[in-house]
Amino acid sequence: MVILKSVMLKLLEKLGYESLYLLEVTGRMGIFLFSCLGRVLAPPYKLNPIIRQIHFIGSRSVFVILFTGTFTGMVLALQGYYTLRKFGSEGLLGSAVALSLLRELGPVLTALMVIGRAGSAITAEVGIMRNSEQIDALECMAIDPYKYLIAPKFVAGLIAMPLLTFIFDVVGIFGGWAVGVGLLDINQGTFFQSMYKAVAWQDINMGIIKALIFGLLMIWICSVKGYFLHLDRSGGFGAEGVSRTTTSAVVLSSVSILVWDYLISAIML
Amino acid sequence: MDSEIVIELINVEKSFGSQKVLDRVNLQVRRGTTLVIVGASGQGKSVILKHMLGLVRPDAGQVKVFDKDIANCSKSELKEVRKSFGVLFQNVALFDSMTVYDNIALPLRERTHLSEAEIRANVEEKLAMMDLDKAGNKFPAQISGGMQKRVGLARALVLDPSIVFFDEPTTGLDVNKSNEIYRLFYKTQAQLGYTAVIVSHDVPKIFKLSDHVALLANKQIQGCLTPEEFQLSDNPHIRSFVETTMGPIYSSEREESSFYEKV
Ligand SMILES: Nc1ncnc2c1ncn2[C@@H]1O[C@H](COP(=O)(O)OP(=O)(O)OP(=O)(O)O)[C@@H](O)[C@H]1O
Ligand SMILES: [Mg+2]
Numbered sequence: 001m002v003i004l005k006s007v008m009l010k011l012l013e014k015l016g017y018e019s020l021y022l023l024e025v026t027g028r029m030g031i032f033l034f035s036c037l038g039r040v041l042a043p044p045y046k047l048n049p050i051i052r053q054i055h056f057i058g059s060r061s062v063f064v065i066l067f068t069g070t071f072t073g074m075v076l077a078l079q080g081y082y083t084l085r086k087f088g089s090e091g092l093l094g095s096a097v098a099l100s101l102l103r104e105l106g107p108v109l110t111a112l113m114v115i116g117r118a119g120s121a122i123t124a125e126v127g128i129m130r131n132s133e134q135i136d137a138l139e140c141m142a143i144d145p146y147k148y149l150i151a152p153k154f155v156a157g158l159i160a161m162p163l164l165t166f167i168f169d170v171v172g173i174f175g176g177w178a179v180g181v182g183l184l185d186i187n188q189g190t191f192f193q194s195m196y197k198a199v200a201w202q203d204i205n206m207g208i209i210k211a212l213i214f215g216l217l218m219i220w221i222c223s224v225k226g227y228f229l230h231l232d233r234s235g236g237f238g239a240e241g242v243s244r245t246t247t248s249a250v251v252l253s254s255v256s257i258l259v260w261d262y263l264i265s266a267i268m269l
Numbered sequence: 270m271d272s273e274i275v276i277e278l279i280n281v282e283k284s285f286g287s288q289k290v291l292d293r294v295n296l297q298v299r300r301g302t303t304l305v306i307v308g309a310s311g312q313g314k315s316v317i318l319k320h321m322l323g324l325v326r327p328d329a330g331q332v333k334v335f336d337k338d339i340a341n342c343s344k345s346e347l348k349e350v351r352k353s354f355g356v357l358f359q360n361v362a363l364f365d366s367m368t369v370y371d372n373i374a375l376p377l378r379e380r381t382h383l384s385e386a387e388i389r390a391n392v393e394e395k396l397a398m399m400d401l402d403k404a405g406n407k408f409p410a411q412i413s414g415g416m417q418k419r420v421g422l423a424r425a426l427v428l429d430p431s432i433v434f435f436d437e438p439t440t441g442l443d444v445n446k447s448n449e450i451y452r453l454f455y456k457t458q459a460q461l462g463y464t465a466v467i468v469s470h471d472v473p474k475i476f477k478l479s480d481h482v483a484l485l486a487n488k489q490i491q492g493c494l495t496p497e498e499f500q501l502s503d504n505p506h507i508r509s510f511v512e513t514t515m516g517p518i519y520s521s522e523r524e525e526s527s528f529y530e531k532v
Contacts, residue, residue, distance in 0.1 A: 125366075133362040140322050141428075142351040143379045 021233065028231070032224045039144065039151040049152035050159075057118040057153070058160030062167065064113050069168035072105055073097060073175025080176075081184050090184075094191035095198030097176035102203045104261070106169040107210035111218060111257050114164060115250055119222040122153060123249040126226030127242045135227070150227065154219050161215030162208050169207065206268050213264065214257050221256065225249035272300040275432060275464050276321055281330035283316060290316050292488035293330070298481075303458065303465040304493070305475050307510070308485035314468045315359050317485065318434055321466060322356060323347050334432075352380070355430030355463075359437050361421040363409040370396070370405040373423050380428060395423040398453065400446075415442045422450070426457060435467045439475075447471065451478055472514045476500075484510055 080096040126149065129135050138145045173195075180186045225245050229236035236245055276298040283291040290313040298304045306314050319325040320332050323339045332340050334350050342350075363372050373395055377388045396402055399419040404412050409420070418441055425433060438454075439447035455478060458465060469475040476482060476496035483493040486506040494502060500511055 129364075132365065133358055133360060134364055136322075136324050137356070137358060137362040137364075139324070140351055140354055140356040141376050141380070142348050142354070143376070144348065148379060 028228060029220070029224050032227065033220050035146050036150045036154055036220075036223075039147040040154050042147070046152075049148075050155045053152045053156030054160050056121075057114065057156050058164060061114050061117050061160070061164055064117060065110060065164050065168050066171050068109060068113055069106075069171035070175040072109060072168075073101065073172030073177075074179045076100055076105070076172070077176035077179035077184070081180060081186075090186055091190045092194050092198075093176070093180045093184075093186055094193070094195035097180070098173055098195045098199050099203060101169050101172040101176075102199065102207045103265070106165050106172060107207050107214055108257065108261050110165045110168045110211065111161065111214035112254055114161065114215075115218050115222070115253050115257070119218045119253055120246050120250050122219065122222040123226040123246045124242055126150075126223050127229040127236065127245050128226075130227060130229045131236070131238065131242065145227075150223050153223055154216070157215040157219035158212060161218070162211040165207060165211040202268075206264070209268070210261065210264055213260055217256055217260060218253050221253040222249045225252070272302070274298065275300050275335060276466065277331075277333040278317070278320065279331040279333070281317075281320060281327040281332060283313075283320070283325065283327050289488060291320075291327075294485075294488075294490050296483060296490050296493060298464055298466060300464055301462050302480035303454075303467060303478055304481045304483060305479040306466065306468045306483050306485060307470070307472055307475075307514075310470075312485045313488070314485055315436055318436055318466065318468060322354065322434060323351065353431040355425035355428065355433040357418070357421045357425045357433075357435045357438055359468075361409075361417045363417060363420055363424070365409045368406055368408055369401065369412065369420050372409070372420060373427055376424065376428050391427065395427055399423045400449070415446060418442060419446075419450075429461055430463055431461075432464045433466070435465070435469075437468055437470065439469065439471050447474075451475075454478055473500075486510065 076097045077093060080093050080100075081090060084090050084092055084096065126135075129149070135145050135149070138148060177188075177191060181188045181191055225248065226242075229241060229245050232241070232245060234244065236242070274297050276296075278294050278296040281291055281294040282289075294317065296304075296317070306317060308314050316325060320327055320340075321334065323332075323334075326340045331338050335353075337346060337350055339347055339350055363369075364375065367375070370392055373392045374388050377383055377391060383391070393402075393405075396405055399422060401416060401419055401423070404416060404420075409417055412420070418438065422435070422438060425435070439450055442450065451474070454465070457463070467475065467479070476499075479496055481493050482496050482499040484491045484499075484504075484507050491504050491506040492499070492502060494507075499507060500515070502508065502511075
């Protein structure tokens with residue numbers, strides 16, 4: 001009886017500890033987001049750091065996006081063709097490819113690729129700066145690390161992610177066209193006609209909104225993880241701390257993007 | 270000696286986990302003077318400095334800079350106070366993905382409205398002052414430890430601060446360089462009249478530069494005295510510190526040789 005009681009107490013204690021920790025982390029992340037977004041809006045506005053970040057997050061991801069976009073469109077056409085043929089509606093291939101890309105695969109796959117390329121790099125960069133006291137040094141020089149270090153990344157993420165998604169969609173559609181029209185002998189007119197009829201502005205808007213939200217999520221999670229590396233319960237020390245945190249930032253942002261993808265679709269459809 | 274107090278620690282206590290590092294530390298720094306904090310390694314000198322910088326909050330007690338309790342003020346007030354700081358960290362904390370030049374230029378670029386040409390003139394002057402003329406385009410990883418220290422000093426001084434904090438400014442420098450740095454401190458302080466807090470192991474040389482010396486031992490400040498008083502103090506901690514760090518200078522040759530024989 002006494003043992004049972006002490007076990008129960010331990011369990012409750014553990015539960016309380018965990019929920020407090022969760023609350024603390026969530027609160028910290030929330031404050032971080034609002035502070036950073038506040039700094040984005042506050043003057044002075046410097047273009048140079050933003051352009052540098054867009055170059056890093058955006059331009060240097062273009063090649064990966066071209067590649068994955070093309071192949072995604074191609075495989076969509078291939079799979080779609082054999083499915084649609086069962087119902088005798090191969091003619092709808094164009095619309096099937098375009099809608100899947102615009103609404104779902106474009107934003108999601110782009111975000112996942114950019115997380116792998118740029119998100120991980122952001123966590124590692126900010127985490128190393130935290131670990132080697134460079135962020136402390138900024139603060140002591142009365143330079144606001146949110147404004148100087150993080151805010152340009154948010155702006156760049158919000159600009160780059162929709163543009164990259166757009167590129168992904170376009171090359172994806174051409175990939176689908178290449179397979180559908182070039183390989184599977186679908187009439188080119190039919191392919192584009194069905195696309196033209198089926199795609200509404202709403203689908204495009206949904207893609208843009210998703211891209212914006214995914215961009216925000218990626219920058220937020222990846223930079224906050226690096227920024228508060230030193231407060232990590234499992235210990236953010238040294239090279240191992242940075243590597244562990246980077247991994248967890250990539251996992252967490254990928255998972256939250258998939259969850260939010262579902263939520264946005266459910267709300268907007 | 271009666272200028273106003275710019276930094277004041279009142280009964281500051283700090284523990285890391287179960288390890289108590291500072292226990293009711295009291296310390297005052299007056300405007301325009303140089304305070305040197307000495308003490309054995311691992312006693313908490315850097316921790317005291319971090320309290321003054323507002324990077325570490327005390328568990329109890331107050332840290333006042335310009336009469337503002339920086340442990341309990343808003344972020345913007347703290348930032349305002351820090352505008353008068355120039356800081357050299359013990360590990361230097363240079364921005365390692367920027368060149369030496371950009372490291373020194375950064376405070377000017379972010380905090381002033383100077384043109385790029387004015388910034389260049391200012392940075393080049395600082396580089397020359399620190400004998401780093403040829404290192405401007407190198408990255409921190411490409412220069413020696415002593416050179417990094419000097420870059421850190423240049424970065425700390427570039428905005429003409431009114432309080433400087435130097436954590437071991439001459440550790441890792443050869444004798445000529447460190448003498449040069451001391452001369453430089455003397456000159457710039459005469460020019461700018463800044464208040465300085467310096468942590469150093471370079472005893473007794475650093476005494477020449479200091480108005481007050483404070484020994485941190487046994488989690489507390491063991492008297493904050495002028496260098497002359499410090500060397501004559503009968504506080505047991507200070508006595509033993511003076512004897513171990515400066516002993517051989519005053520002991521006769523015979524005593525010294527027997528000292529080395531024992532070792
Ligand atoms: N962030 C921290 N977390 C835990 N313990 C710390 C932290 N910072 C310092 N300490 C502990 O506080 C004590 C004092 O450290 P500090 O760096 O101030 O020593 P120091 O006097 O500057 O030594 P040195 O002359 O070697 O630089 C050490 O025992 C150290 O382990
Ligand atoms: Mg130290």
